[in-house]
Amino acid sequence: LKLRCELTGVVHVSLGYSTLPFPLQPTCFPRFGPPTSIPGLSLVRGERQENKGSLGLRPACLLISTMKDKRGTRYELKENIEQFFTKFADEGKATIRLKEPPVDICLSKANSGSLKSFLSAVRLVHKGCDINASLSTLTPVKTSEFEKFKTKMVITSKKDYPLSKNFPYSLEHLQVSYCGLVRVDMRMLCLKNLRKLDLSHNHIKKLPATIGDLMHLQELNLNDNHLESFSVALCQSTLQKSLRSLDLSKNKIKVLPVQFCQLRELTDLKLDDNELIQFPFKIGQLANLHFLSAARNKLSFLPCEFKNLSLEYLDLFGNTFEQPKVFPVIKLQVPLSLLESSARAILYNRIPYGSHIIPYHLCQDLDAAKTCVCGRYCLNCYIQGTTTMNLHSVAHTVVLVDNMGGTEAPVTSYFCSLTCYVNSSDVLK
Template sequence: MRLSCDVELKNRLLPSHGMKGKGRPLRCSLAIGRRGGNSGNGQEGAVFLMVCSAKDKTGTKYKLKGNMEQVFTRFVQEGKATLRLKEPEQDICISKADPLQLKNFLSVLKLGCQGSKLEKVHLSTLTPATSAQVERPKTKMVILQRSDYPIRERFPKGLESLRVNGCSLSRIDSRILGLKHLRALDLSKNRIRTLPDDPGQSTALVELKLADNLLERLPPALCLSSLRNTLQFLDLAGNNLKFLPPQICEMTSLLRLHVANNQLTTLPENFGRLEKLRFFSAQENQMVVLPFSFMDLSMDEVDLSGNCFQLAEQEASASHMQRTSEEFPTLLEVTARSIKKQRVPYTEEDLPRHLHHHLSRVKWCVCSNPCFQPYAKHRVPFNLHRVAHTLVGPTSAPVEGFLCSAFCWSNLQANPNAPWKCKRK
């Protein structure tokens, strides 16, 4: 039976001689078995513990029966344990082991120390460890050429960082989505056109770079997946995105968002919900206006250069209004407002089709109330220094929002900067 883990050997006699061990954990393979030449029938031959490392693949053997002074298992759930031997006077400190495998290993170790009930346990003859058994799991991988991309081999299971650039990938490999420990994924400079709706088992992603691909849309379902709670850095620069889905505003853990060099004309209305966002770059797009919720952000650096922000002089001191023809809300409007305001959960099967479609067209007033029709659009200039410490590009841009009532319109006329607005939901 073998166990791959980190091992540090500590000699207990060194402190008594005024010496201090300077060892450090090494990747090792621990094995329990019998010496070569024993019958191996479970009753004959002593059982040994063998410790193999990259420097000593043949291993060092320690007899088990009557030679184990104590086993410390307090932190076995964390993959840690300490084996205290009588001869030689050493402690074998185990760490970074799989907790389940470690428990099984210690169970067999206990039987080996007792020297009984081993007939039901298959113990093979101790053999030198292979290179794969004593090498540390690969946590970082960089592929910069198509010829280096693994076709038949699997990606190492312990990968935490994967970078695949310039390999002409047209989609995200399903083998990559199966990497449980992946935290940073860089697939920039490929030819990826579509993204999956689900990150698969890669639920620990903190950094996702998809710059310089051929993406035309960001799947809403991907924004609502487990990534909404883990992803902190999203790079979508250099693609063909014409809009960002409103669901991206649910990714409230984002600290960095790069969408430069796309074809964006505006941002989602609830963009201000990204309260943790600190670095935002959207240069070289086609944006003419920012959502009103942009005023809620507080960032370290913003780059909006190369966009088409324009605000006529006559609009600089007054809002631009576009009212619908209806003056009184319909029953459909009242129902939809109540569902949104009370946050009533619903699915497409719960409501009539026309009501569900109407709900998908919700607008949020600056006073935080939902509105569908009638509503009014307003556009005012905004000093970007109010939301960013460092600015690249324009220092002001028009912001556009919606008003649900004449009361909100009168408040806006009284103060175009709208300090009276409530926090948007």
């Protein structure tokens, strides 16, 4: 086993002929004082020492280097480790607590398998085992090695776009704009540490479902592209738990799937200058949404659950809102069909369902069920009515809906029965 922690924040583990690099971000925390950020960590051979007239090697030690101190600070390991914290080793995180001096060395953003190999080597040194022969020799630190650990890259022209080399694996923020991309580069989807991805001002027509594998992605900017849809697969990916900000402005999107409302961590959503004819009718499930902008679309009404939002800012200027219809659309059926009765019972009682239990098309029907004003659900049997609402009831700051100074918009409501329709105060106003 040959193992070395490079200064760039990349650890190289050599097993035979293969070398596996992985990002490693070590930080040294004095337990009695303020934390100090350390960008370089190495497990190195011990120094030669004279022992009873013969030359020998001290046990291997840890060397922590910084830009100011490239020679680094050595930390003895033999019988000097108080505790290992490896609960999150599978996530690439671990901490080594030393006895003297009393510091914690925290490792993160590492490949879990290679990190475990590194910790095993450290344990051997702690127990007094001689692994000096297995370690590579330490070479002087170069400034360029520190610069390799990049967390941010901004590319705004075609000539700067990397064609012959990969993106740095350690990137957390990547912007690629004005490069004429017609598809998402698959190399970007290997950047597992990405938190912000900006692909604005390109010609992208379709998003790969594998964007959903970027489990730490918080901000996704797709402004000014040629997108026509946002896939269901993305709505049901790990983006449900990570995505906070989404910019789909200046595209060609007409409809968002109802599953879009499963992105419940969204706080900022921009949909300006598209061709949207309606919002997903379950948009009220986006409980964390604070900023919503959908100006200059083709919205003719808002869904009933829009009333459940609690926004700081709302912009719906320039949409083709229609006047509420005087007469409702009645699609009642007596008695209810077996499909309708079963669907209502499943949803009302919150019975779990999925394509592994029932046919996929039935799952789609249940996902698209409408919510009555009474809180129950309806599938194909309902009464549809339209009223108006003042947008200030859902948002603190509202951009005027039109040039006439209006802040009201039509809202479509659904009723599961004639009784609900008659008892609805909204309709009878």
